Amino acid sequence: MLKQAALIALMGLSASAMAGQWQVKVGGSAIAPTQDTKILGGAATVEADSELAFTPSVEYFFNDNFSAEVLLAAPISHDVSVRSAGEEIAGVKLKHLPPTVTAKYHLKNSTGFTPYVGVGATAFIPWDEEASGVLADTKVKVKEDYGYAAQIGFNFQPADAKNWGVFADVRYADLNPKVETAVEKFKLDIDPVIYTIGYSYKF
Template identity: 65%
Template structure:
């Protein structure tokens, strides 16, 4: 319940911004799962690392405080089981909202930290994954924006995000009979590394 409340509150904070300085960011990201799941004795299941296009929109309330909404393209994960190889493929959307603090200073580097909420919204399932439920989690973010000397509005940024996500997966009947379990929580808990371009207006 706390995860859902945090996500809704932060989305409301973002929606309350009606006018002011906006920033559009276009990035390329690597999403690397940090956990695996033992669904039966000796049978470990894990999602693979994936790459994707991650645009976002950010609103600045002042020089230090902003809210950022990540609007990533769908990620595709191959799900593999130890000794069985690939058993399923899951496509999902990872919308994420974070409240951020920017450490303004005399240099052209502006570090920032963020905290917010994220969602795992299943887009499509293939193979042994019969159904994947939506999941909500807490998200953290650290990074920096760099503005070159001749740039008025644009810059480049690097950031790292962590998300607490373990969606529930329902297996098809044949796989469930083979492993002795019909449902399990797939511990993904990804770290997302992003490099991109920002433009403020």
């Protein structure tokens, strides 16, 4: 009896999984840091510049309302500037990846317009740091960081489109990587807001 019940449960889970749908999203994002960091006793300010990025993602729908999305952004080149008295005195160029996973709830309705919200986790994985200015002859190391992510947006599928749609969303990422220089060690407050638009295809 227990074996039969377990078999029925496994068949039900398999059917549920097969009933789901995959969606591929191809978009472009504007990454806008919302914070900066004071160093040297407040004499200098460290700030990450805004950047543009190619941000594809893959999403799996468990049903009409719930899904999980993985952001698969291409490597992003990022500039960090150090300013004092209004002038840039140093800078750091680096590359990084922002892998992000969110669990999403879709407000499904009878129209092609589907709003959604999501929460999850994100990471900041940097490499290839290059310093300039007063830091040019020193080693600068930016560490990995992990934080939470929040997301709100919508997907729109025209009535005559079977699989294609367009989407727009806004994400917030709580990221504060540690920076080590010959002058000072500090946490760089980035906390970016990411604005994304693109196309979606469900199959």
